[in-house]
Amino acid sequence: MIPANVCATCKLTHNDRAMLTIPIFHIHGLLASTLAPLDSGGTVIIPTRLSLSFWSDFTAYTATWYTGTPTSHALILQLPHPTPIPPSLRFIRRGSGPLFPPLYQTLSTTFSVPILNNYAMTEASGQIASNPLFPSPTNPPSVGIATSLDILILDPQDRSLPPDTEGEICIRGPSVMSGYPDNEAANAVAFTPDGFFRTGDFGRCDGAGWVFLEGRGREVINKGGEKISPAELDDVLAWHPAVVEAAAFAVEDELYGQDVGVAIGLGWRRGLVRWR
Structure with missing residues (x-):
């Protein structure tokens, strides 16, 4: 398929x-x-x-x-x-x-x-x-647009959200795995009661069915109560001409609980010039 x-x-x-x-x-x-x-x-x-x-x-x-x-x-x-x-x-x-x-x-x-x-x-x-x-x-x-499966955008209470509202992307269809063998506890977390798989990705669908990714739900950085989207930081870092890939993530911090960590991939034949 x-x-x-x-x-x-x-x-x-x-x-x-x-x-x-x-x-x-x-x-x-x-x-x-x-x-x-x-x-x-x-x-x-x-x-x-x-x-x-x-x-x-x-x-x-x-x-x-x-x-x-x-x-x-x-x-x-x-x-x-x-x-x-x-x-x-x-x-x-x-x-x-x-x-x-x-x-x-x-x-x-x-x-x-x-x-x-x-x-x-x-x-x-x-x-x-x-x-x-x-x-x-x-x-x-x-x-893009869904291909041969159903996509729902759900809120934390598993309620379907209207177009252009951000929530968790959940999918169901013949190409989606049916579950983890002999692990009902994992399946209860991974699937909604009506069989939609929770991708862990957050995004939205517009009225025409176009899907927009906003980031991973479990990756949100909580710095002293300030919620920071790693995906937004990734986009900013990627504008640097030497950066091929970028990934922001949470690191433990004694004062704030979490702080921002960043990993970057440099372009071919490029090296790190300065570290601070």
Whole structure:
């Protein structure tokens, strides 16, 4: 089902050729990068590694798309790429982490093709929602529209919330796991009484069904009573040109209870200049 969902949102055909950029022992690499193109009757190009020859291989094998993590996208942007960009490239897909606005804009400007944002998790067998490919409209800040499952936004009392109201994203459908074997206590926490899986992600849906992620509910930092959203800090940090990935998190503090900790991933061949 999930490969078929990726085929539908990406409009894959037997003429498409996917360039693999991530290991197939990850659900992203297995389902979206490998099984989806094969399900459409297309081709998967499997290099030995993500290397300097990415674009020459992409051109030589007439690849039409690739999907990758934010890190792989950042690395690919730093590789020498041909001018003009290979005309066979139809779109680029993102998975396995948030695509911060600076990276999205750079990808879009550099390659001049649609950048498909999506929302996925292993417990849902991969794709939960996705931006569709042209001629359907895309909505870059959103992770897309639900694909073959139901999405509810719930408040702490498990009440369904109206459009554009933030709450926990809960999902139900044939692609969602049925539960943890022999662990009723975990299942009671993970599922609502009517069978919706609690993702632990917080977000909202607008009136047209577009899903917007706001952050992880359990990751909110409580600094002396001040609630701080790690996702907002991540977005700010990601605007720095040297930063590829950023993650803010809570650290213990004797005075405030919690304080802000930050981990960042620097771009290829960049190093830490100063620590304070």
